[in-house]
Amino acid sequence: MTLRTEPFVINFGPFHPSSHGVFRIRFTLDGEVVVDAEPVFGYLHRGIEKLAEERTYTGVIPLTDRLDYISSMNNNLGYVLAVEKLAGITVPERAQYLRVILAELQRVAAHLISVGAFINECGAFFTPFLYMFREREKIVDLLEMVSGQRLLYNFMRVGGFNQDIPEEFLPAARKIIAKLPAHIDEYDRLLMENEVLLARTKGVGILPKETAISIGAAGPVLRGCGVNWDIRKADPYCVYDRMQFDIPTGTVGDCYDRYRVRVEEMRQSVRIVKQALEALPGGPVKAANVPQILRPPVGEAYARIEAPKGELGFYLVSDGGIAPYRCHIRAPSLINLSALRDMVIGWKLQDAVVTFGSIDITMGEVDR
Amino acid sequence: MTTLALSSAALNPAALASDWPGNFWLHWAVFSVLILAFVLGVVIIFVWLERRFMARMQARIGPNRTGPFGLLQSLADALKLMLKEDIVPDSADHALHWLAPIIALVPVLSVFVVIPFADGAALADLNIGILYVIAIGSVASMGIITAGWASNNKYSLLGAMRDIAAIVSYEIPLAMAVLGVVIIAGSLSLSAIVDAQSSVPLIFFQPLGFLLFFIAACAEINRSPFDLLEADSELTAGFHTEYSGMKFALFFLAEYGESLVVSAVVATIFLGGWRGPVLPPWLWFLGKVFAVFLFMVWVRTTMPRVRIDQLMALAWKFLFPLALINLLVTAIEVLIWPNGLPWPVIFLNIAIFLAVIPIFSRLFKLGWGRVEVPALR
Numbered sequence: 109m110t111l112r113t114e115p116f117v118i119n120f121g122p123f124h125p126s127s128h129g130v131f132r133i134r135f136t137l138d139g140e141v142v143v144d145a146e147p148v149f150g151y152l153h154r155g156i157e158k159l160a161e162e163r164t165y166t167g168v169i170p171l172t173d174r175l176d177y178i179s180s181m182n183n184n185l186g187y188v189l190a191v192e193k194l195a196g197i198t199v200p201e202r203a204q205y206l207r208v209i210l211a212e213l214q215r216v217a218a219h220l221i222s223v224g225a226f227i228n229e230c231g232a233f234f235t236p237f238l239y240m241f242r243e244r245e246k247i248v249d250l251l252e253m254v255s256g257q258r259l260l261y262n263f264m265r266v267g268g269f270n271q272d273i274p275e276e277f278l279p280a281a282r283k284i285i286a287k288l289p290a291h292i293d294e295y296d297r298l299l300m301e302n303e304v305l306l307a308r309t310k311g312v313g314i315l316p317k318e319t320a321i322s323i324g325a326a327g328p329v330l331r332g333c334g335v336n337w338d339i340r341k342a343d344p345y346c347v348y349d350r351m352q353f354d355i356p357t358g359t360v361g362d363c364y365d366r367y368r369v370r371v372e373e374m375r376q377s378v379r380i381v382k383q384a385l386e387a388l389p390g391g392p393v394k395a396a397n398v399p400q401i402l403r404p405p406v407g408e409a410y411a412r413i414e415a416p417k418g419e420l421g422f423y424l425v426s427d428g429g430i431a432p433y434r435c436h437i438r439a440p441s442l443i444n445l446s447a448l449r450d451m452v453i454g455w456k457l458q459d460a461v462v463t464f465g466s467i468d469i470t471m472g473e474v475d476r
Numbered sequence: 477m478t479t480l481a482l483s484s485a486a487l488n489p490a491a492l493a494s495d496w497p498g499n500f501w502l503h504w505a506v507f508s509v510l511i512l513a514f515v516l517g518v519v520i521i522f523v524w525l526e527r528r529f530m531a532r533m534q535a536r537i538g539p540n541r542t543g544p545f546g547l548l549q550s551l552a553d554a555l556k557l558m559l560k561e562d563i564v565p566d567s568a569d570h571a572l573h574w575l576a577p578i579i580a581l582v583p584v585l586s587v588f589v590v591i592p593f594a595d596g597a598a599l600a601d602l603n604i605g606i607l608y609v610i611a612i613g614s615v616a617s618m619g620i621i622t623a624g625w626a627s628n629n630k631y632s633l634l635g636a637m638r639d640i641a642a643i644v645s646y647e648i649p650l651a652m653a654v655l656g657v658v659i660i661a662g663s664l665s666l667s668a669i670v671d672a673q674s675s676v677p678l679i680f681f682q683p684l685g686f687l688l689f690f691i692a693a694c695a696e697i698n699r700s701p702f703d704l705l706e707a708d709s710e711l712t713a714g715f716h717t718e719y720s721g722m723k724f725a726l727f728f729l730a731e732y733g734e735s736l737v738v739s740a741v742v743a744t745i746f747l748g749g750w751r752g753p754v755l756p757p758w759l760w761f762l763g764k765v766f767a768v769f770l771f772m773v774w775v776r777t778t779m780p781r782v783r784i785d786q787l788m789a790l791a792w793k794f795l796f797p798l799a800l801i802n803l804l805v806t807a808i809e810v811l812i813w814p815n816g817l818p819w820p821v822i823f824l825n826i827a828i829f830l831a832v833i834p835i836f837s838r839l840f841k842l843g844w845g846r847v848e849v850p851a852l853r
Contacts, residue, residue, distance in 0.1 A: 116630060118630045118631070118634070119630075124712060125712060126710070137634075139637075140634075140637075140638075140784050140785075227780065230780035230781065231700070231701065231703075231779075231780045231781020231782075232778075232779065232780040232781075233530070233700060233776055233777060234534060235533060235534050235777045235778065238534040238535055238536060239534070239535055242535050298778075302778075302779070302780065304701055304779050304780045304781070304782055305780050307782065307783070307786055308780055308781075308782070308783060308786075456783055456784060456785065457634070457710055458704075458710050458781070458783045458784065459783065461710045
């Protein structure tokens with residue numbers, strides 16, 4: 109006698125320990141095997157793009173904090189670059205270097221969270237996560253020193269910064285940067301050769317190079333497939349063209365590659381911060397000619413940066429008023445997420461969770 | 477500390493028994509209460525110890541507010557759970573939902589009937605002691621399966637399914653690993669097994685058996701890295717998703733009680749049980765139990781979780797053949813030296829242990845990858 113079986117639907121989220129916020133996937137399972145996965149999002153939609161049309165250009169900056177809230181310094185940067193492009197403002201050298209320093213520190217902090225959360229999703233009981241939070245705390249301390257905030261910095265301004273960094277920032281940053289590589293090595297010793305981690309991530313959730321390019325994936329998800337594409341090199345902004353750094357890439361595009369790329373990127377970020385700290389010039393931190401109420405000329409501008417999660421782009425249209433006529437945000441999390449379904453079908457439910465974690469999304473950015 | 481004092485009183489059963497000759501029921505009642513107190517007390521210490529020890533390993537402090545060093549934290553948690561409302565889903569099978577935590581807990585308590593806490597200090601020195609431990613110990617999974625079914629929740633059901641798969645597979649290497657010990661000791665009785673370790677703990681004669689038993693036991697009681705049935709990153713809480721209040725507390729107790737069972741059995745059959753110099757036997761026993769438990773906590777903090785197919789592959793491709801090899805080697809050794817193994821055999825066994833593990837880890841790949849599934853849309 110054969111027993112009749114049927115696939116069943118399991119509702120993963122919106123409130124789930126591994127859903128990175130309020131994300132929901134409708135998994136259709138055949139036993140443990142994922143037959144279908146349907147992402148459902150919109151639970152965190154706050155209408156940021158529409159709200160931006162009602163704010164002054166400076167007033168939008170706090171909204172960008174709330175996109176990918178674990179890397180808000182990068183969001184600020186992407187937005188102010190777009191406004192500066194729109195209004196034709198040149199930023200002083202010192203501010204450009206400081207932007208690189210802050211953005212790279214933020215990248216390390218964001219990658220620490222994403223790698224830690226990823227290992228947690230593999231089932232490690234918080235040990236790597238908490239070790240990585242220990243280092244993230246120090247970086248967040250640095251960013252608090254300059255901005256007074258620990259999560260949503262709202263620090264960058266159109267034309268530079270409102271205020272210069274405090275005196276104690278540079279020595280503190282040098283100290284932390286000197287220690288970080290040793291800490292990253294420590295994680296490697298714990299994780300890189302861990303048999304269980306290798307068994308769980310190697311060859312799992314493979315994203316083919318062609319698919320990654322065709323869906324427009326960016327960041328570690330794309331580089332994990334072996335595509336050498338980084339906005340910092342491909343379309344340099346600020347002073348990245350003066351920095352020496354490598355772009356780590358994976359080979360097959362599995363979860364392990366994405367994880368390795370993130371760890372290597374932390375090392376490269378440390379390298380960049382080190383160089384920027386050495387080369388940091390003096391001078392003003394804000395362009396002189398920026399008016400209090402900015403009215404950029406009629407036109408449009410698109411600026412993109414390499415955010416921790418991928419290419420973060422801001423598309424602004426000005427009608428000559430005090431608020432953007434249209435503000436569109438190219439959110440890397442959302443676009444990378446569109447690869448999820450193809451990556452998880454045929455794998456076990458546990459692999460699906462690991463693959464989902466390796467894409468590394470923030471719901472604030474997916475839903476905006 | 478009260479618990480420790482109580483259990484040390486329990487460790488003089490000869491005296492107790494001679495006071496009430498023939499009074500079986502009184503004997504039974506006193507020991508049942510003492511075993512319950514022992515399990516509850518040690519589990520409360522275990523929970524505290526696990527949280528503190530794990531916190532230290534994770535660069536944090538752990539509970540330190542309730543009582544000295546946070547010692548009362550577990551008591552406070554237990555009190556909270558007792559006072560909480562018991563929520564049963566409307567669509568659940570109410571009778572089974574109520575029964576499941578009891579089915580899970582009772583076998584765990586029952587196992588302690590045969591564990592010798594000191595010389596002769598066991599409620600019943602069954603001559604099939606280790607068989608009883610394995611048989612009763614696996615009944616606890618029935619509670620988990622019942623809970624998964626009765627909750628009428630898909631996460632619970634998946635957890636229960638994983639537990640069925642794990643229990644069916646891991647029972648075999650577990651029993652096979654114990655057989656090596658049984659052959660050397662020549663008896664199934666736990667007291668006899670402890671007696672067989674009067675000079676050297678059996679872990680030295682059975683390094684492979686110890687490893688296999690420990691891994692299989694961890695998988696059987698669902699300790700990390702085999703805690704698939706309550707994997708919080710996929711199944712939120714697995715089989716006890718729909719449990720709250722005292723019923724959840726019973727599951728919690730059963731889970732840590734199982735850890736205590738495994739620690740106690742490992743201490744008894746591999747580490748020499750209550751035997752040890754200078755210190756009193758019950759202290760030796762407890763010390764070994766805590767050492768094994770802390771090792772389990774250490775593994776939990778270090779390892780990510782294996783996948784369900786890797787779990788199965790580990791049981792059938794690694795543990796089972798290795799257990800057969802261990803059994804064969806031990807049987808041959810006992811045939812050659814029928815009057816007790818001489819100590820140089822230790823080196824032979826350790827050499828075999830070091831040789832077969834790398835060979836076997838190269839022979840097989842753990843699990844299999846993607847499965848071709850029919851497209852739904």
